[in-house]
Amino acid sequence: MxxxxxxxxxxxxxxxxxxxxxxxxxxxxxxxxxxxxxxxxxxxxxxxxxxxxxxxxxxxxxxxxxxxxxxxxxxxxxxxxxxxxxxxxxxxxxxxxYRWQHPRWSGRPWREAVIYELHVGLMGGFRGVQAALPRLRELGITALELMPIAQFPGERNWGYDGVLPFAPAAAYGTPDELKALIDAAHGQGLMVLLDVVYNHFGPDGNYLGAYASPFFHAAESGQQTPWGAAIDVAVPQVGDFFVHNALYWLEEYRFDGLRLDAVHTLGNPAWLASLAARVRAAAGEHRQVHLILENEANQAHLLRAGFDAQWNDDFHNALHVLLTGERSGYYGAYADDAIGKLVRCLAEGFAWQGEPMRGKPRGEPSAHLRPLCFVDFLQNHDQIGNRALGERLSVLVPPALLDACYALLLLTPATPMLFMGEEWASTAPFLFFTDHQTQALRDAVREGRRKEFAEFESYGKAEEIPDPNAAETCDRSRPDPAEAERPEGAARQALLRQLLAVRKQHLLPHLDHARALGAEALAERALHARWQLGPACLRIYCNLGDAPLAIDIPPTRGARWLHGEPSAVAALAEGCLAPACTLVCLEPSAC
CATH class of the missing domain: 2.60.40.10 (Immunoglobulins)
Structure with missing residues (x-):
């Protein structure tokens, strides 16, 4: 077929x-x-x-x-x-x-999503990703999310410089090789999601302005993106161009869903809702298709207007501040009461729900949304790659502390996401890389990158920031599978495999109707949170500090411990929460 x-x-x-x-x-x-x-x-x-x-x-x-x-x-x-x-x-x-081998695949429900974000080029192209499918399935991953694959200039790119949104990048393989990857993933029971960019085109190879200027907002409109002219999806031919792009990937390539990049720069939530409606109508009743947003505006109403979930940067940013103490850039907005902001994410979804952030109101109320509407993560391509030196948490944070965070990530009802290499505690950086073909663009990108980080003393001299256009910058970003064989790499894989098995057995059957019952800070780096999970109450106790913490919130008798060292569980019963520790239990009755 x-x-x-x-x-x-x-x-x-x-x-x-x-x-x-x-x-x-x-x-x-x-x-x-x-x-x-x-x-x-x-x-x-x-x-x-x-x-x-x-x-x-x-x-x-x-x-x-x-x-x-x-x-x-x-x-x-x-x-x-x-x-x-x-x-x-x-x-x-x-x-x-292309003749599909698994044409009857209809997808998986969103409650089953455990997402693995990856860069196709760094994994060896479409064929390289296909070879990794059995390993990822065995780990407990249920959905791959490919960073953008639209044709870009040169041989290497993050994908956000694409200019031909219907053409798979030749550097990754042929259209049929992409279809073979998706087909094989479906044969393994895995969903495949695609990151798409509808807010701008890259700077090299975009000719639309020369013959279709209505594609873009006029310069005097004031609508610009950080990456260039803003696209005017309100023009019918333009809006339809991207609707057809979404349908093309979902129907012709049989992707299971799309992640829409930086939709806040479109400035048109009505068009987003109409796109979702047209996708839902085309998919019909028998196919499960998922739509995910990246949206700094935290427009919660879109998560009841056809979109399944949104990347929750608030969860990441608050947790990152707690783990690293960093306060530069956007982390500064979370530095004041980071634990309070993390607690609000666990209890209500977004940390910012209309309150001022940097002088402007941000967000909408989100407590009414189910936890599955929020994609939580410790790392992703942005949060690593937008650092000047691309460091991963594995080189910034002690392993025991990260282990506690993975339990918090994977054993709450929100939708979890991992980034490639994270499963074996990769120490390779993920750097910003491009392959622009003109010297002018090469110089502009390199100098722009250095200027961006000039104010941060911790990043050292500007010339130490890797040149995005150098081939070695891309090569350094490739996770080394040999690290999976190290003791730390093997231990991290074993932990994630165990946590995902627990999630599948104990949380998954009740995730569609899970609801938050509240969360509270126990100290500057410790919290307690609860969710109604079917007939039981899910409790999490998390201490990211470096000292034991006296608490007075003991679990009820008969609690079933899903995660935690026996000694730490015993200490909790005595009113002491161990350091660098996350404990998770199910209580047989409602909290």
Missing amino acids: SFRHAMPYGAELHGDGRVRFRLWAPDAERVLLEIDGGGTHPMRALDDGWHECICEAAAGTGYRYRISEALRVPDPASRRQQGGDVHGPSVVVDPAA
Whole structure:
């Protein structure tokens, strides 16, 4: 069986030896289609800025659009780029060529999600990720989340510089190799999610402004992103372009869900809700598709408007301050009463629910949402890679303290996420890397990166910050599987495997209806939290301090201990919570 998504954009095979090419170019008076080996064909101007041509062509044919004598551009809806060149010809692709081995896969419910975020290039491309599937499944992972894979310039990139959002990056493999990865994951019972970027295009290879200026907000509108011109999804052709992109990945590649990057920079929650509605309608009743947000605005209402969950930066930031004592940058907003902010995350979801942050109100009330609406994590690509030297927590925090945090992460009802290499306590940094092809961009990115961290004395001299464009910067970011064989690596894997098994057995059956019953700070680095979990009460006692803590909140008799050393459990019964310790129990009746 094969799958395809019919698009109003780009190149669509007709099945009779002809292909329909269609481009939205409202600023162009005339557009010509150039086909490799097939000459040049005038495109017919349609209403509302559309241009179309139907002519003979086959799968594998290269093509591009001539906007003027001086400007030839790839198809913005290209399914594949010839040689991976963002400036070169696009390639006609037959979506039906791949024969799916597991076509009846319909997904898994969100309550089962244990997410593993990864960078495809650092894991050896689509084939390398496919080879890792059995290991990740055995660990207890149920969902892979791929960082963006849209075609970018060069051979290496985080993915957020993509300019052709329908074309899988050639550096990672072919479209069919991506489908084979997803197919194999489904055969192993694993979901595959994709990080998509709808808020900006990268700086190299984006030609849309030359012939479709309505794609972007006008400069005088004041709407800009940190990465360039803001996309105007309120324009119907633009909004539909990204809706079709979402449907394309879900239908043609059979991804199980999407994570939408930095949606707060779109400034259009109504469009987000409409995208979710169209995705839900297309998926139907029998397929489980999940939509996740990254949204600094903490717009809780979207989590009842078709979106399953949001990355919870508040949980990470508060916990990071408790673990490291760092106060620079955005951590400064959490430094005052970090434990109180972490407690609020456990009890209500977001730490910021409308209160001022840096002088501006941030967030909406979230206590009414179920815990599964919040994706919690200790690390992710941003929180490691946006550090000047890309250090992981494994080199910043003692192992025993991190072990306590993993119990807090994996044995609460929120949706947990791990970052690649975290499972074996990787010490490799995750650095910001690119492969821009012009010297001007190389210089701008390097100097911009150094300027960004110039005010932080702890990062040393600017020239010590790795050059994003150097190949070795990418190479250093590759986790070393040999570290998994070290005693610390083996111990971390054993702990995560055990915690995820406990989560599956004791928490999973009740997660859909779990609700927070409250949380409280016990000290500057210690807390106690409770959730109703089916007929039982889930309790967590967590002390991230370095000294024992006297407490007066003993568990009830008959508590079933899910996690904790016997000596620490015995001490708790005597009113003492051990240092660097998380204890988890189920009590047989409601709290």
